[in-house]
Amino acid sequence: MNPKATTTCIGFIFALVLLISGCGGNQTSDDSDSVEETTTEEYVELPPHTVKEGDGLPDILPDDLEWLTNNEDPEFASPDAIQGGVFRTWILSFPLTLRTVGPDSNGSFAGFLRPNNLGPVSHHPDTRSPIPVLATHWAFGEDGRTIYYRIHPNAEWSDGVPVTADDWVFNIRFMRSEQIVAPWYNNYYTERIRDIKKYDSHTIGIQGADAKPPEEMHYNYGIGPRPKHFHKMSSTWVADYNWQPEPTTGPYHVGEVNKGKHIDLDRTEDWWGYELRYMRNRFNPDKIRIRVIRDVNTAWQHFLKGEIDTFSLTIPEFWHEKAKHEVFDNGYVGKYWFYNQVPVASSGIYMNTEDPLLGDRNIRLGISHSMNFQRVIDTILRGDYERLETFQLGFGDYDNTEIEPREFDLDMADEYFDLAGFDERDSTGIRVRTDEDGQKTKLSFRVTFGNPLHEDRLVVLKEEAKKAGLELELHMLDSATSFKQMLEKKHQLAWMAWASQGASPRYWEHFHSDNAGRTQTNNITNHANPQMDKLIMQFRESADRGERIRLAHTLERMVHNAAVLVPRTKVPFTREAAWTWIKLPTWHGTRSSTSLFNSQFTSAGMYSGGGLFWIDSEKKEEVLAAKRKGESSSPIVVVNETYRN
Amino acid sequence: MLDPQTIKQWKRFKSIKRGYWSAIILGGLLCLSLVAELLVNNRALIVSYEGKLYFPTYGSVIPGSEFGLDYEYETNYRDLQQQFKEKRSGNWVLMPLVPFNAFENDLRTDLFPPYPPSLASKHYLGTDSTGRDIVARLVYGFRIAMGFALVLLICSYAAGIMVGCAMGYWGGAFDLLFQRLIEIWNTIPFLYVIMIVASIVVPNFWTLVVVMVIFGWTSMTWNMRTSTYKEKAREYVNAALALGATSPRVIGIHILPNTISVIVTFIPFSIASGVASLTALDYLGFGLPPPTPSWGELLSQGTENLESVWIVSSVGVAIVAVLLMVTYIGEAIREAFDPKKFTYYE
Numbered sequence: 001m002n003p004k005a006t007t008t009c010i011g012f013i014f015a016l017v018l019l020i021s022g023c024g025g026n027q028t029s030d031d032s033d034s035v036e037e038t039t040t041e042e043y044v045e046l047p048p049h050t051v052k053e054g055d056g057l058p059d060i061l062p063d064d065l066e067w068l069t070n071n072e073d074p075e076f077a078s079p080d081a082i083q084g085g086v087f088r089t090w091i092l093s094f095p096l097t098l099r100t101v102g103p104d105s106n107g108s109f110a111g112f113l114r115p116n117n118l119g120p121v122s123h124h125p126d127t128r129s130p131i132p133v134l135a136t137h138w139a140f141g142e143d144g145r146t147i148y149y150r151i152h153p154n155a156e157w158s159d160g161v162p163v164t165a166d167d168w169v170f171n172i173r174f175m176r177s178e179q180i181v182a183p184w185y186n187n188y189y190t191e192r193i194r195d196i197k198k199y200d201s202h203t204i205g206i207q208g209a210d211a212k213p214p215e216e217m218h219y220n221y222g223i224g225p226r227p228k229h230f231h232k233m234s235s236t237w238v239a240d241y242n243w244q245p246e247p248t249t250g251p252y253h254v255g256e257v258n259k260g261k262h263i264d265l266d267r268t269e270d271w272w273g274y275e276l277r278y279m280r281n282r283f284n285p286d287k288i289r290i291r292v293i294r295d296v297n298t299a300w301q302h303f304l305k306g307e308i309d310t311f312s313l314t315i316p317e318f319w320h321e322k323a324k325h326e327v328f329d330n331g332y333v334g335k336y337w338f339y340n341q342v343p344v345a346s347s348g349i350y351m352n353t354e355d356p357l358l359g360d361r362n363i364r365l366g367i368s369h370s371m372n373f374q375r376v377i378d379t380i381l382r383g384d385y386e387r388l389e390t391f392q393l394g395f396g397d398y399d400n401t402e403i404e405p406r407e408f409d410l411d412m413a414d415e416y417f418d419l420a421g422f423d424e425r426d427s428t429g430i431r432v433r434t435d436e437d438g439q440k441t442k443l444s445f446r447v448t449f450g451n452p453l454h455e456d457r458l459v460v461l462k463e464e465a466k467k468a469g470l471e472l473e474l475h476m477l478d479s480a481t482s483f484k485q486m487l488e489k490k491h492q493l494a495w496m497a498w499a500s501q502g503a504s505p506r507y508w509e510h511f512h513s514d515n516a517g518r519t520q521t522n523n524i525t526n527h528a529n530p531q532m533d534k535l536i537m538q539f540r541e542s543a544d545r546g547e548r549i550r551l552a553h554t555l556e557r558m559v560h561n562a563a564v565l566v567p568r569t570k571v572p573f574t575r576e577a578a579w580t581w582i583k584l585p586t587w588h589g590t591r592s593s594t595s596l597f598n599s600q601f602t603s604a605g606m607y608s609g610g611g612l613f614w615i616d617s618e619k620k621e622e623v624l625a626a627k628r629k630g631e632s633s634s635p636i637v638v639v640n641e642t643y644r645n
Numbered sequence: 646m647l648d649p650q651t652i653k654q655w656k657r658f659k660s661i662k663r664g665y666w667s668a669i670i671l672g673g674l675l676c677l678s679l680v681a682e683l684l685v686n687n688r689a690l691i692v693s694y695e696g697k698l699y700f701p702t703y704g705s706v707i708p709g710s711e712f713g714l715d716y717e718y719e720t721n722y723r724d725l726q727q728q729f730k731e732k733r734s735g736n737w738v739l740m741p742l743v744p745f746n747a748f749e750n751d752l753r754t755d756l757f758p759p760y761p762p763s764l765a766s767k768h769y770l771g772t773d774s775t776g777r778d779i780v781a782r783l784v785y786g787f788r789i790a791m792g793f794a795l796v797l798l799i800c801s802y803a804a805g806i807m808v809g810c811a812m813g814y815w816g817g818a819f820d821l822l823f824q825r826l827i828e829i830w831n832t833i834p835f836l837y838v839i840m841i842v843a844s845i846v847v848p849n850f851w852t853l854v855v856v857m858v859i860f861g862w863t864s865m866t867w868n869m870r871t872s873t874y875k876e877k878a879r880e881y882v883n884a885a886l887a888l889g890a891t892s893p894r895v896i897g898i899h900i901l902p903n904t905i906s907v908i909v910t911f912i913p914f915s916i917a918s919g920v921a922s923l924t925a926l927d928y929l930g931f932g933l934p935p936p937t938p939s940w941g942e943l944l945s946q947g948t949e950n951l952e953s954v955w956i957v958s959s960v961g962v963a964i965v966a967v968l969l970m971v972t973y974i975g976e977a978i979r980e981a982f983d984p985k986k987f988t989y990y991e
Contacts, residue, residue, distance in 0.1 A: 379752040427705030456775040467718035478844040
């Protein structure tokens with residue numbers, strides 16, 4: 001062999017080795033490397049738990065506490081449920097980590113991990129009362145900001161270690177530590193959660209920052225435990241624990257992980273939670289396989305082939321057009337339209353009042369009356385969505401249901417625009433105002449938006465607004481950039497939706513003058529009104545439910561009167577498709593079900609309503625056989641309006 | 646008038662039927678698209694109302710009240726035509742062939758868009774998912790895409806030809822320096838730059854032209870550099886220099902006309918690539934802002950709504966047809982200018 005050939009050969013082999021080690025192999029080597037590293041790394045002791053002056057729980061458990069529990073509300077799972085089977089679902093991208101805190105832990109996969117970290121108490125999805133989970137009983141302290149929990153004696157982690165009060169004490173130190181690289185949690189567990197105390201191995205107390213009405217206490221201060229025996233803190237904790245799933249207290253824990261392909265959630269064997277009244281007959285599949293499919297349309301094809309069990313049909317196009325397929329016509333797949341009652345996203349057109357024109361309330365009112373949402377709903381959205389009446393909605397008694405949204409009305413728009421001086425039209429039919437110095441100002445605004453799916457809605461609104469002599473320029477940016485522009489208050493009109501959660505609406509972040517005229521705050525209308533500020537602070541500080549409800553009604557009315565936003569649409573339902581071997585209770589779902597085929601513990605943030613369905617393996621055989629033979633039965637379309645307003 | 650070589654080239658071009666007819670059709674379409682408002686528009690060509698004639702096409706908006714309607718915004722001439730017909734009062738409206746413009750949503754309450762093609766509704770190729778007429782979107786999109794490609798062509802050729810000629814004419818260190826600069830410049834991934842620009846500011850026609858010229862002028866330099874090198878060595882250049890002609894004069898009057906065949910041959914292909922890149926950018930969502938009519942946007946709508954096959958098929962056929970015609974023209978021009986066939990030494 002000549003020398004040149006030898007070098008080429010060696011080079012080739014070297015490249016091959018590199019290639020082999022580069023693909024596939026690095027998945028396992030990554031893991032083992034990081035474990036090795038941690039053994040040589042020095043562990044850091046978490047800083048001791050500290051308490052600020054003026055805060056602190058009593059050293060001895062007060063003996064006059066009234067211990068509460070709730071085992072009287074109706075069960076919402078079906079006694080017909082059968083356990084077993086594999087539920088197959090999908091996500092758009094593989095998670096960047098299996099941690100539940102720290103960098104990159106806020107991706108969509110967190111929706112599978114976090115619900116399995118149970119809290120002491122959850123809320124009943126129908127009655128909305130607290131229900132026992134990790135805690136059997138709870139009691140409120142006299143100061144209105146303290147809550148005591150008795151931990152379930154049989155509660156244990158998925159690795160068999162019992163859950164004790166130490167896990168809570170560990171959690172607050174963990175969440176305050178720098179090693180987790182999570183500033184938001186650091187801040188929340190320092191500023192909002194002020195103290196935690198272990199009274200005995202199964203009794204703890206938690207103190208929050210402000211007094212809250214009892215119904216809000218669990219949601220705000222009812223933090224969960226963290227497995228003390230599992231975490232060895234070090235400066236490289238974030239990297240070391242990146243792919244190490246934490247033991248859970250919930251029904252599922254992470255099983256097989258095939259990087260880039262799928263993740264399995266396995267049901268914990270002899271899960272302790274089945275002792276609890278509201279957990280019975282739920283979380284029926286033995287395994288949940290979450291596949292990574294990078295495109296919605298591809299996932300849809302997988303679903304039609306029966307490789308995925310359920311699919312969301314909330315978007316009108318899917319429900320009306322894409323679901324015209326033989327698997328639906330032949331009755332293999334059912335369509336479900338289920339109305340629910342949960343806080344709706346505050347979607348609207350938010351007007352920046354710092355803009356010289358938008359500072360004028362008449363112009364804002366004129367704009368409100370030039371937005372033809374009804375036409376968008378009737379045509380593009382196929383009449384499925386509904387007009388959103390108020391800024392915040394879906395919080396039960398807190399909702400101000402007397403407010404009517406401003407409708408598309410050219411006469412009213414005309415009146416308000418005339419009042420603002422825009423009483424002529426230019427050659428293109430857009431209104432203009434002649435200012436004192438003879439300058440012409442055109443009635444034209446930029447609409448900043450970041451969701452390309454909403455372009456068709458804006459196109460219709462734009463054409464309709466022309467009739468009122470108002471010009472809208474559509475500025476579509478990438479979603480992160482558009483949000484940044486809004487937070488920097490560089491927008492004129494912001495097409496935006498805020499997610500809503502919790503038991504009551506929030507006004508401080510969106511309308512308090514502290515947040516107006518400053519960048520990086522959620523007051524994107526820059527609305528400032530001293531009278532409103534006073535009421536917002538009263539609302540925040542009050543622990544009296546009746547007073548809070550009254551204040552919320554007044555505040556919502558003030559928001560409406562200020563006309564700083566045009567509420568858009570709401571989607572008061574979930575729509576899904578499922579192969580008929582996926583069975584649901586006869587009542588399909590609960591008041592708080594944001595998805596009927598949610599395999600997890602929570603729904604809508606604070607309620608425990610998921611995991612109601614089960615897999616009928618006999619039916620599966622039947623359907624697959626029928627599909628092979630080409631037999632069909634009548635199509636299944638279920639519309640459940642039990643919770644329709 | 647014309648020098649015999651040009652006449653020969655023109656004859657040769659005409660003899661290549663594919664390219665010749667493509668040039669006529671495309672040229673015709675381009676001319677028609679310049680007066681698209683007369684053919685595809687929601688404004689009437691002529692309205693005769695109470696004995697008076699109106700020509701709304703190119704003027705300002707005429708509010709509905711002008712024709713006795715109860716609104717102040719722009720008249721809906723299709724409705725007006727209908728009303729006049731029903732009333733039989735002697736008033737009449739003459740609408741263009743396709744009575745829709747590229748922006749209006751012709752939405753119905755009994756059906757949801759996209760609507761299929763129909764002669765009755767005059768949506769000859771159907772509508773897109775917001776009820777806008779596809780013929781109108783195609784025609785106005787064509788005008789914008791061709792306009793874009795031509796502006797892009799002129800700007801990037803101006804820069805490329807200037808730099809390329811200078812490199813070939815002066816040679817030496819100047820040439821070397823620019824060669825390296827252009828090589829480095831070429832390695833910048835231009836698509837990413839556009840994506841970044843588009844995520845920060847909303848691109849418009851001119852920002853897109855500027856960005857694409859900045860990254861697109863270099864391709865012409867190489868060809869111009871070589872041709873200039875070649876021409877510079879010819880006797881006539883030396884003669885001109887000996888007579889005391891300045892460098893700009895030598896380049897502009899003597900060398901450039903002799904390299905024109907190189908430039909002309911590349912033009913059709915540059916137009917094709919200009920149209921294709923605008924379409925691609927619009928398809929990816931980094932092109933002209935909505936609701937500008939654009940082929941790329943239609944194509945992306947079409948692929949998302951494969952059930953409504955009229956969207957993707959009409960825009961697909963249009964793109965293929967135009968690019969094919971441009972390529973045929975390019976082919977014919979290249980053939981016509983090929984010195985192997987026609988030289989003075991024949």
